[in-house]
Amino acid sequence: MSNNWEMVIGLEVHAQLKTSSKLFSSSPNQFGSEPNENVNFIDSGMPGMLPVMNFGCIEMAIKTGYALNFKINKYSVFERKNYFYPDLPQGYQISQFEFPILSEGYINIDSGDNQKKIRIERAHLEQDAGKSIHDIDPKYSFIDLNRVGTPLLEIVSYPDLSSADEVINYMSSLRQLLMYIDVCDGNMQEGSLRADVNLSVRKKGQELGTRCEIKNLNSFKFIKQAIEYEFQRQINIIDGGGEIEQNTMLFDTSTGETRAMRSKEFSHDYRYFPDPDLLPVNLSQEQIDKIKPLVGELPQDKLNKYLDNYSLDKDIAKIIIAEKQNANLFEKMISESTVKPKFIAAWLVGDIFAFIKENNLEVNSLNDKTKDITDLLKLISDDVISNKAGKEILPKVLNGEGKPSELVKELGLEQVSDSGELEKIIDEALVGEEENILKFQGGSDRVLGYFVGKCLKATKGKGNPKLINKILLEKLKK
Amino acid sequence: MKNSISQIKKALIEKKISVSELYDEYLAKAKSGNNNSFNLVIDRENNISSINDSQNRYDNGNPLLLDGIPLGIKDLFCTKGIRTTASSKILSNYIPNYESFVTQQLLNDGSIFIGKNNCDEFAMGSSNETSYFGPVINPWKNKNSQKDNLVPGGSSGGSAAAVAEGSCVASMGTDTGGSIRQPASLCGIVGLKPTFGSCSRWGIVAFASSLDQAGPLTNCVEDAAYVLNSINKHDFNDSTSSNHQREDYLVDINNSFEKKIKIGIPSDYLEDVSDDILNQIDNTKKALSKHGIEFVDVKFKTTEYALSTYYILAPAEASSNLARYDGIRYGVREDGESLDDIYLNSRTKGFGDEVTRRILIGAYVLSAGYYDAYYRQAQKVRRLIKNDFQRILNEVDFILTPTTPNEAFKIGDKLDPISMYKNDIYTVPTSLAGLPGISIPSGLSKNGLPLGVQFIGNYFEEKSLLQLAALAEKELSFNE
Numbered sequence: 001m002s003n004n005w006e007m008v009i010g011l012e013v014h015a016q017l018k019t020s021s022k023l024f025s026s027s028p029n030q031f032g033s034e035p036n037e038n039v040n041f042i043d044s045g046m047p048g049m050l051p052v053m054n055f056g057c058i059e060m061a062i063k064t065g066y067a068l069n070f071k072i073n074k075y076s077v078f079e080r081k082n083y084f085y086p087d088l089p090q091g092y093q094i095s096q097f098e099f100p101i102l103s104e105g106y107i108n109i110d111s112g113d114n115q116k117k118i119r120i121e122r123a124h125l126e127q128d129a130g131k132s133i134h135d136i137d138p139k140y141s142f143i144d145l146n147r148v149g150t151p152l153l154e155i156v157s158y159p160d161l162s163s164a165d166e167v168i169n170y171m172s173s174l175r176q177l178l179m180y181i182d183v184c185d186g187n188m189q190e191g192s193l194r195a196d197v198n199l200s201v202r203k204k205g206q207e208l209g210t211r212c213e214i215k216n217l218n219s220f221k222f223i224k225q226a227i228e229y230e231f232q233r234q235i236n237i238i239d240g241g242g243e244i245e246q247n248t249m250l251f252d253t254s255t256g257e258t259r260a261m262r263s264k265e266f267s268h269d270y271r272y273f274p275d276p277d278l279l280p281v282n283l284s285q286e287q288i289d290k291i292k293p294l295v296g297e298l299p300q301d302k303l304n305k306y307l308d309n310y311s312l313d314k315d316i317a318k319i320i321i322a323e324k325q326n327a328n329l330f331e332k333m334i335s336e337s338t339v340k341p342k343f344i345a346a347w348l349v350g351d352i353f354a355f356i357k358e359n360n361l362e363v364n365s366l367n368d369k370t371k372d373i374t375d376l377l378k379l380i381s382d383d384v385i386s387n388k389a390g391k392e393i394l395p396k397v398l399n400g401e402g403k404p405s406e407l408v409k410e411l412g413l414e415q416v417s418d419s420g421e422l423e424k425i426i427d428e429a430l431v432g433e434e435e436n437i438l439k440f441q442g443g444s445d446r447v448l449g450y451f452v453g454k455c456l457k458a459t460k461g462k463g464n465p466k467l468i469n470k471i472l473l474e475k476l477k478k
Numbered sequence: 479m480k481n482s483i484s485q486i487k488k489a490l491i492e493k494k495i496s497v498s499e500l501y502d503e504y505l506a507k508a509k510s511g512n513n514n515s516f517n518l519v520i521d522r523e524n525n526i527s528s529i530n531d532s533q534n535r536y537d538n539g540n541p542l543l544l545d546g547i548p549l550g551i552k553d554l555f556c557t558k559g560i561r562t563t564a565s566s567k568i569l570s571n572y573i574p575n576y577e578s579f580v581t582q583q584l585l586n587d588g589s590i591f592i593g594k595n596n597c598d599e600f601a602m603g604s605s606n607e608t609s610y611f612g613p614v615i616n617p618w619k620n621k622n623s624q625k626d627n628l629v630p631g632g633s634s635g636g637s638a639a640a641v642a643e644g645s646c647v648a649s650m651g652t653d654t655g656g657s658i659r660q661p662a663s664l665c666g667i668v669g670l671k672p673t674f675g676s677c678s679r680w681g682i683v684a685f686a687s688s689l690d691q692a693g694p695l696t697n698c699v700e701d702a703a704y705v706l707n708s709i710n711k712h713d714f715n716d717s718t719s720s721n722h723q724r725e726d727y728l729v730d731i732n733n734s735f736e737k738k739i740k741i742g743i744p745s746d747y748l749e750d751v752s753d754d755i756l757n758q759i760d761n762t763k764k765a766l767s768k769h770g771i772e773f774v775d776v777k778f779k780t781t782e783y784a785l786s787t788y789y790i791l792a793p794a795e796a797s798s799n800l801a802r803y804d805g806i807r808y809g810v811r812e813d814g815e816s817l818d819d820i821y822l823n824s825r826t827k828g829f830g831d832e833v834t835r836r837i838l839i840g841a842y843v844l845s846a847g848y849y850d851a852y853y854r855q856a857q858k859v860r861r862l863i864k865n866d867f868q869r870i871l872n873e874v875d876f877i878l879t880p881t882t883p884n885e886a887f888k889i890g891d892k893l894d895p896i897s898m899y900k901n902d903i904y905t906v907p908t909s910l911a912g913l914p915g916i917s918i919p920s921g922l923s924k925n926g927l928p929l930g931v932q933f934i935g936n937y938f939e940e941k942s943l944l945q946l947a948a949l950a951e952k953e954l955s956f957n958e
Contacts, residue, residue, distance in 0.1 A: 045802040046808070047562070047564070047569065047572070047683045047802070048555075048574075048578060050717065051717070052714065053717065082798050082801060082844070084804060086806050086817065089806075090801065090802050091800075091802045091804060092801055271841060273794060273795075276686070277687050279717055
């Protein structure tokens, strides 16, 4: 039924900036403190208190400007967005309106097998509000002002997205980029990254429909559910002969449904005007240029480097660049060892990530073990130990149970790579095998595998398979 | 003539009086409360250690700039541990846990606070009649109608009356559209509004952030320089605080000018004014001409737009600045069935009529569909007014105007808001331009009431402005 319909989606993403203090006050900007612990006189809206801009937030916005291909505006203005709510002590939110710090950016996202360019209209700095808690007491609401004044960068896309998957890809690309440039911790569960989804539907090729805005989604799962539900809801209304009302919607995470919070008629008039307590932000070209080197390598740069310089497979390279900490770990290992990057990459996305996942670890937690890991990989790639032995030792190395070389000795896993010794074993293995030798010489390759297996068994698995292969071939061809 | 700060300090140094005796003299007058100039008089015991410390410094021969000087503080400055109400019901129980930047400087310089001066509610008013704590009475009486109680002007009416009645040596006021200069004029004292950005707004209950400026009300020009030396400092916590180099405003105050001075008198300000007012300008002109100062006519192009511009911009900012008084975290809360009811009841009962009027005007001019026609347009006109002043101050060193269009009027006389707003017609343009202005007493009206003239100088030129005012003051002094 929904085949003829398409969705048109624009996203407003709120990213909490990773500054140590708030946007306009010196209170700490941190999650998980006791309620109302990170609140000073400015945050609580006491009489006569004045905001002072934290320039660190401007620097982070500029960084974001570079990463998301924005025009970085030298002139931007903080304005007041006026509305009453108990978790908004000043009675207004300081935000940017007419003159945002960033305008006209874009990023490329994966869409099916292709890349799609998603245009971004603007990004502006603003204060977060506090939290109202309504479910502690039947009679009272509780207010936690810790989040008041936390710096947010609101990133507003054009309506260039046309499926839930594209939205997820866009959102995860944004998250990846913001984490790469170290301006946002990307923790959606803690609300560090939240999205408002503007969605309308139309028959393919027709004009834009009326949109609804679903507020405050903080997980990929909820975003997908909300989009799918809202898409169908709007189609059902139109198919039933109704019209879409421009509403602000809430997503109910328990039912998976969206419901109207307020209609356009009751939408706020925020009465924006320039905040007279703050001067306009005037940036010099030097101030902007100075930030550029701090942006560092972006995921796409790394991908190109991994493919061109390290010859990684694209799938593996993509897994590594997905998060900056993966790439950091990978590059640290490369810099500390002579093992081929490709070999390191295979082990990283294989056994090492598996270990991290099984043990619920942070990738970063292995940063101080990279020398041991690469020592182990060196032993494997130099055929001192077998692949199999390597897999056996790796968890012990990652658990810090010992140095790789010691563990190899302790467990007796060193490969026999002494050709004299192997020759003796091979000679013994070939005794009484005249029939099979003739078969091999007659062209049956299968027999080689049989001989290798027999020799390995004789070495109790420690013989270097490559060397055994080589010596066997020499002897069999005689 | 009342004693000046330098005379008082001399008496303290020469031990003709002790800090404690001086304090008690002023405290007694403040406590009598005849003119309702204080919302709160600080208990003596709360000041004892300050008095003793001050006396010790005099005894040790190293008194500070304002050591032992009893001051009145407009009830708009947050004072740590001392109730600060902005003369509003909604803050009538509010005790700040911090000290405003400006009052902190005054404390650092050894002054002692007598109490918190009554003012118009949230500094909105020109007669001190909008105070929740009742009107302030001007210590001056009309000689032809002695029984009438007159307004002291506003909004710093309590600060002006307190200095005039002698319950403090000097007082702190704030000036948004004339709130220091106009009451100073009506009470026969000196009132200085410094350049916007001179004195930090941190800790002052905000009315209109782009206009609010703290300044002194004093018995003489030299006293204003004393206070300005204390409070005129850069403050990192106020983003609009200027970080220019401050001067010593006392050092040349009694010197004559080295260069030839030219003063402009805007002829458009003097159309339709009473003889009383014209006399003030003439007196001043005559007095200063004796010192070789030249006077020229100047003409503003924007005067007629100033009041309407002001009454769009100031309420717009106020409507937002006063949003925080919602009864949720502090201040007086009225109960209600819903959150909206709590807001509605707290704010309806917490604010007086004039404040409510300005919040509504402000919300209106900022609302969707009206913003461009009112707020944005007013911002543009403000720019033109600024340019207009700049143009004239390129031609002349100072501008001389009346401070007010009339003498002090009877309490209850000017009930119509528009005629009340017109009382600030000479002070509002300077405020919009952000320029410094000082009002000094220039003579008495036919009814024996004090009137003042205003000198306007260029940005951050307070030093020469005070020098000029001091020169004029010597010639114009009148007996009460």
